[in-house]
Each structure stands twice: as structure tokens, then as C-alpha cells.
Amino acid sequence: MHTDLITFLLHMGDNTLILSQRNSEWCGHGPVLEQDIALTNIALDLLGQTRNFYQYAASLSGDGTTEDSLAYLRTVREYYNCLLVEQPNGDWGQTILRQFLFSAYQYPLYEKLKVHPDDTIAAIAAKALKEVTYHLRWSSEWVVRLGDGTPESHSRMIKALDNLWPYTGELFDPASYEQIAAIDSAILKTAWLDRVTAVLAEATLPLPGQTFMQSGGKKGLHSEHLDYLLAELQYLQRTYPGNEW
Amino acid sequence: MNTFIRKCYYGDIPDQKGAGTPEIHTDFTAEQWPLWEVFIRSKQGLDHKHAGSLHAADAKMAIENARDVYTRRQEGVSIWVVESKHIHATNPDEAESLYEPANDKIYRHPAFYDLPDAVKHM
Secondary structure (H helix, E strand, O other), rough: OOOHHHHOOOOOOOHHHHHHHHHHHOOOEEEEHHHHHHHHHHHHHHHHHHHHHHHHHHHHHHHOOHHHHHHHHHHHHHHOOOOOHHHOOOOOHHHHHHHHHHHHHHHHHHHHHHHOOOOHHHHHHHHHHHHHHHHHHHHHHHHHHHHOOOOHHHHHHHHHHHHHHHHHHHHHOOOHHHHOOOOOOOHHHHHHHHHHHHHHHHOOOOOOOOOOOOOOOOHHHOOOOHHHHHHHHHHHHHHOOOOOO | OOOOOOOOOOOOOOOOOOOOOOOHHHOOOOOHEEEEEEEEEEOOOOOEEEEEEEEOOHHHHHHHHHHHHHHHOOOOOOOEEEEEHOOOOOHHHHHHHHHHOOOOEEEEEEOOOOHHHOOOOO
């Protein structure tokens, strides 16, 4: 039995879990050692946020559900993450841009959730906001560095923008369970767009115009990429059920 | 991935161009990112101590890299970074003339005073 509150918590945790998994794919493959560590740190921060949301959701479910069963034993249609976070890493530029677009969304979101009437949600948001502040700073600087870098890095960032922009509309198209957050999505969008506009301008990147926006992730309708991601993420528990370290 | 990372140790610091020079922007490789030395203050009131070194394109990135590489386990409350090329060091070949003359001047240590029992923490 999924109440709106539980589904909302899953949505929040799924966003961070899937992005964490994507970022962690860079572990050992970063362009330089220092940035490899930086992105892996961010992946771990996001995983920590996921655990908080899942643990709370599991405590509300009360039917033997645990944070592990939520992560490892749900099928793709039972994931409520937005489409943006499941998009493939592409090159370093696309990975950075995806992180930036998402952090710029998380920042105003957690700022609002920090004063949510549900104490647990408020506490999770307050803790996570410190991490997100750094993620946003780090990814913003990289977007500027690459956008305003060489002709090669500039053109790659434009390509990354083309690839990812159609997945940003969904962030501000609330699903029914998001009423739990009690946040006006128009306000979130304004905050997000202000930030994105400023950073893209500094990066000498054009703000994309109106385009068709993809949606569905929040309702469990995902792009093909999530199946592959989950296959890797869940392989061990699916193959050896109940196995522990 | 053809990125080549050269590790540098003390006394082996290459003479590289500074951060933010045009060369850095035209060919963005780890090889050309200058080396930075990182100093961490572990808590208020203590000195910044040398923690290690890392590569970064400029000071901003060096501080962020330092934060990610050297303060992951609550090691610090403040970070200094300085480009390695700005650190001037003594030459090991001159160690004899620089340091050995102090060896037989033990009287420079405050070891010959009788301390009253009442004085603690000396």
C-alpha cells in the first residue's frame, strides 16, 4: 500500500539513487585523479540522501520493506525518478551538465523542504542542502570552465545541452504525489531558471529555446536506459537473493 | 583514455606555467595542470599543516580538489593552496653547511634550567 507520502519519498530517493549510480560509473575513469574523487564524493553524498529517504519510506511501509529491498527489488516501472537522472553519462561535459541541471533543481527544492511540516523530511533536506550547495558550486564551475573553454569543449557542451534540455521540463511538472511537498512548482522553476540562465551566460552557452519536453519518469515510465542501469545495480541481489557481504 | 598523470614529489617539482595561462586553455590535459601544495588547518587555533599536493587548473579548482581529496574524513576547517612553483626550498646538497653547525650547540636548548615543582606544562 503506497500512500502519497511513501511514493513521494521513493521519488526523492530514486532521483538521488539513480544519479548516484550514474556518477559512480565514472569511478576509476575520471579525467584526472582529483576530479574522479570529486565526482565519486558527490555520488556518495547522493547515495546518503537516498538512504535517508528510503529508510523513512521503509519505516512507514512496515511490511518488511527495507532500504535494501527498495533499492534492489523494485522493477523499472516501480521507480519514480525523473528522466534527467537516468540519462547516460556521455562525455565528461554531459555528466557535469546533468549534475548541474539537477543540483540547480535540488537546491531550491531542499531549501523549501527544510521547513516542511514533516520533521523527518525537514531534517533530511536540511542535512542534504549543505551537500547540494557544494555540488551546485562544483558543477557550475565546470559548466563555465567547459562552456567558456576551448572551441571543442564549447561545442561539446552545446551538444550536451541539446541532449539533456528536453528532460528538464519534467522537473516542474508535478506528479500527484508531489502535493506532499507543498511547493509551488512555478516558484521552483523560476529559481532554477534564474540560476541556469546566469551560469549558462557566464559559460557563453545559449539558453535553449522552447522545445518538446519529455516526461513519464515520475509515473514510472522510463527511457530504455534505466533498464540497463537497474540490471547492473540489482544484479547481485537478483542472482543471489538475500546475499550479504 | 590517454591521459598521462605525472606524480611529483618534493624536490622534483617541474617548472610549469602558472594557472590561467592561455596554454592551459588551449590544451586541457592533466599534464599541463600545474601542481599545488595543500595546507589544512585541522581545527581552530592550530596551524595549517602541509597535507599533500594535487593538480588543478587554477586556485579555485585547487581549493575544491583539496576539499575533495584531503578533507573527506573531517580533517579540516580551513584550506590553503599555493602553487608548488612558488615554494622555494633549500638544496639538500647544502645540508652540511646549513644544519650541521647547530649539532654541537646544545646550549641553545632551554634544557639547563631548574624548574620549580609548581611550574607545570613546560
